[in-house]
Amino acid sequence: MSQNSGFLGSSIGKKIIMGATGLFLIAFLVVHCFINALIFFNDGGLTFNVGADFMAHNWLIRAGELVLFAGLILHIVQAFVLTMANKKARPIGYDKIDGTANSKWYSRSMGLLGTLLLIFLIIHLAHFWVKSRFTGLPGEDANGHENLYAVMQETFKMFWVVALYVLAMVSLSYHLMHGFQSAFQTLGLNHKKYTPLIKKAGMWFSILIPVIFSAMPIAMNMGWIK
Amino acid sequence: MSHGNMNLTLKVWKQKNKNEKGRFETYDAKGISPDMSFLEMFDVINEQLISSGKEPIAFDHDCREGICGMCSMYINGRPHGPKQGITTCQLHMRSFKDGDTIVVEPWRSAAFPVIKDLAVDRSSFDRIMAAGGFVSVNTGNAKDANNILINKDDADGAFNAAACIGCGACVAACKNASAMLFVSAKVSQLALLPQGQVERKSRVLNMVKQMDEEGFGNCTNTGACEAECPKGISLENIARMNREYLGASFT
Numbered sequence: 391m392s393q394n395s396g397f398l399g400s401s402i403g404k405k406i407i408m409g410a411t412g413l414f415l416i417a418f419l420v421v422h423c424f425i426n427a428l429i430f431f432n433d434g435g436l437t438f439n440v441g442a443d444f445m446a447h448n449w450l451i452r453a454g455e456l457v458l459f460a461g462l463i464l465h466i467v468q469a470f471v472l473t474m475a476n477k478k479a480r481p482i483g484y485d486k487i488d489g490t491a492n493s494k495w496y497s498r499s500m501g502l503l504g505t506l507l508l509i510f511l512i513i514h515l516a517h518f519w520v521k522s523r524f525t526g527l528p529g530e531d532a533n534g535h536e537n538l539y540a541v542m543q544e545t546f547k548m549f550w551v552v553a554l555y556v557l558a559m560v561s562l563s564y565h566l567m568h569g570f571q572s573a574f575q576t577l578g579l580n581h582k583k584y585t586p587l588i589k590k591a592g593m594w595f596s597i598l599i600p601v602i603f604s605a606m607p608i609a610m611n612m613g614w615i616k
Numbered sequence: 617m618s619h620g621n622m623n624l625t626l627k628v629w630k631q632k633n634k635n636e637k638g639r640f641e642t643y644d645a646k647g648i649s650p651d652m653s654f655l656e657m658f659d660v661i662n663e664q665l666i667s668s669g670k671e672p673i674a675f676d677h678d679c680r681e682g683i684c685g686m687c688s689m690y691i692n693g694r695p696h697g698p699k700q701g702i703t704t705c706q707l708h709m710r711s712f713k714d715g716d717t718i719v720v721e722p723w724r725s726a727a728f729p730v731i732k733d734l735a736v737d738r739s740s741f742d743r744i745m746a747a748g749g750f751v752s753v754n755t756g757n758a759k760d761a762n763n764i765l766i767n768k769d770d771a772d773g774a775f776n777a778a779a780c781i782g783c784g785a786c787v788a789a790c791k792n793a794s795a796m797l798f799v800s801a802k803v804s805q806l807a808l809l810p811q812g813q814v815e816r817k818s819r820v821l822n823m824v825k826q827m828d829e830e831g832f833g834n835c836t837n838t839g840a841c842e843a844e845c846p847k848g849i850s851l852e853n854i855a856r857m858n859r860e861y862l863g864a865s866f867t
Contacts, residue, residue: 397865401796401834402824402858472834476792479726479833485627485640486719488693489791492843498791500836572837578862580855 404472409576411465412569416595418458423599426606432615435539439531442538446522466508473501496564497572503565510558517545546610555607559600566596621647622714626661628673629721634729634737640719643673650710654697655680655687657709674733680705682846685783689734690721695785695844703783703846723788727795727830740830741782741798747826748819749802751811770808777804779847786841786849792833797841799827800857801849807860817864824861 397403425445428438445451489498496503521527521541531537545551570592574580579588609615624645631638643665648657655677662672678686687704691697697707712718720734728736778801786797803820806812812819835854842851 396825400824400861401794401828401832402861403865405834406858406862472836476794476833476836479793479831480724481726482638482724484690484693484721484724486693486721488698489840491694491698492789492840493791493838497836497838568837575837575851575855576835576858578855578859580852582852 401475404468405576407464407468408472409573411461411468412573413577414458414461415465416566416570416573418461419599423602427602429539429542429606429615430609434531434616435537435542436531436533436535438539439533439535439537442522443535446536446538466504469501469504494568497568500565500568503561506561507558507565510554510561513554514558517551518542542606543610546607549611552607552611556604559604562603563596563600566599567593570595620714621649622709622712622716624648624657624712624715625717627717627719628734629730630673630733631722631730633732638730648709650708652709653680653705654689654691654707654709655705674731674735676735677705682706683781685781685846688723688736688738688784688788690723690788692719695723695788696783696846700843701846701848703781703785706846723784725784725787725793725832727793727832728784728787736784738782738784740832741784741795743830744795744799744823744826745782745802748815748822749806750815751806752814753811764810766809773852774805774808777801777808777849777853780805780845780849781847783846785844785846787832789840789844790833790835791838791840792836794835794841795827795830795832796835796854796857797845797849797851799823800853803857803860804853807856816860817867820857820860820864824857 398407425441426438428441429435431437489495518538518541522536522538527536527538528540529537531539546555571585571589574585574588622645626643626645627640628643629638630641643661645657645661648660652660655675658673658675665672676686676688678684680687682703682705685703687696689696689704691704691707696702696704698711699707722728722730722734723736723738725736727740728738731737780798780801782798784795784798787793787795790797803823806819807816837851837854839851842849
């Protein structure tokens with residue numbers, strides 16, 4: 391039978407879109423995190439700028455960037471559509487709900503955590519992406535690469551920016567804590583042997599990635615890396 | 617845990633019919649034995665209400681031994697109350713303390729309209745079953761029971777899914793009022809067995825379509841359904857239904 395006309399309109403189709411785009415964004419986080427971690431060479435950003443320059447000018451990466459934005463927007467729009475439908479599914483709420491008895495608070499708060507991340511993302515894009523792609527960067531480094539590192543140093547001098555980034559990473563951590571393992575479940579990848587491994591890997595991923603990201607503004611602000 | 621009889625305050629949802637707005641009403645439950653079930657306490661209160669000329673509280677119940685799934689009560693913020701793996705009729709008053717206030721609400725879902733007070737209309741589940749929760753069997757002599765060999769894991773998986781009594785606690789517990797645990801149990805039960813293969817693809821497509829049409833919400837994998845299910849239906853079934861749906865949609 392080939393009745394795939396209603397797939398994207400169905401509840402399961404929408405869930406699968408959420409899970410698939412979520413995993414795609416997780417893959418992006420890994421790349422983003424490791425390239426940014428080049429700042430920890432502590433060589434005045436020379437190594438980091440090689441990576442940043444490549445990411446900014448390689449045509450394959452730039453094309454990938456469009457796919458990334460498409461995935462991100464799909465994830466956000468789908469979340470909004472699903473949330474609206476879910477609100478409609480329970481027009482009269484309960485007087486008393488004992489949520490902690492049967493689920494984790496962050497599993498129930500994905501919309502809130504996601505909204506916080508979206509606000510952060512807009513500020514974050516304004517800090518770096520807009521400058522790198524549109525308004526231009528302040529000159530080049532010793533090797534002749536675009537100096538995105540200098541923008542980082544400048545931005546992370548402000549304490550409120552560092553605080554904002556760290557708080558956003560806390561949101562990210564909890565968003566991933568649910569999202570990582572949930573994406574596998576949604577795609578039907580549930581197995582007695584492997585699901586506990588996926589959950590464990592998801593937990594470590596949700597801690598490590600935000601910790602590495604948080605270390606960047608903190609280290610720059612404190613002057614640990616120059 | 618209480619010994620000796622208890623005095624409790626009940627805050628119970630009262631609603632004349634599905635069109636009326638409904639409100640909470642407070643009842644005093646005096647001299648309640650800790651050995652009573654939660655439903656027996658309601659019987660006692662209703663007896664008192666009837667003898668004083670007031671209207672009793674309407675609630676669903678049938679077998680009173682945890683196998684029919686009728687006793688839909690959302691007690692103190694959880695379907696079937698504070699214990700795991702039981703229905704309301706299996707909840708005993710010893711789970712409460714003297715002086716407690718207990719809030720009792722009906723299942724809340726657009727697909728489960730209130731009939732009266734705590735009784736809700738769960739015929740949306742019946743319509744989902746009618747859409748695909750069946751197998752085609754040729755009539756004639758009964759076949760030998762062990763004619764078709766079934767892998768033990770599949771037989772166990774199907775049996776565990778078949779334990780679903782269709783009570784709707786999964787929908788009540790879910791923050792999205794999603795019915796995916798119920799539907800996935802019914803899909804899994806038949807998808808795992810050879811007898812269910814004929815309608816395998818159309819079953820999952822039709823049952824999910826009906827589920828969406830009934831106005832149930834979408835699963836976000838919080839796991840509340842699994843935690844509250846009186847029959848321990850596993851989230852594995854939802855993953856299996858998602859696989860079945862993907863497979864049926866694209867092949």
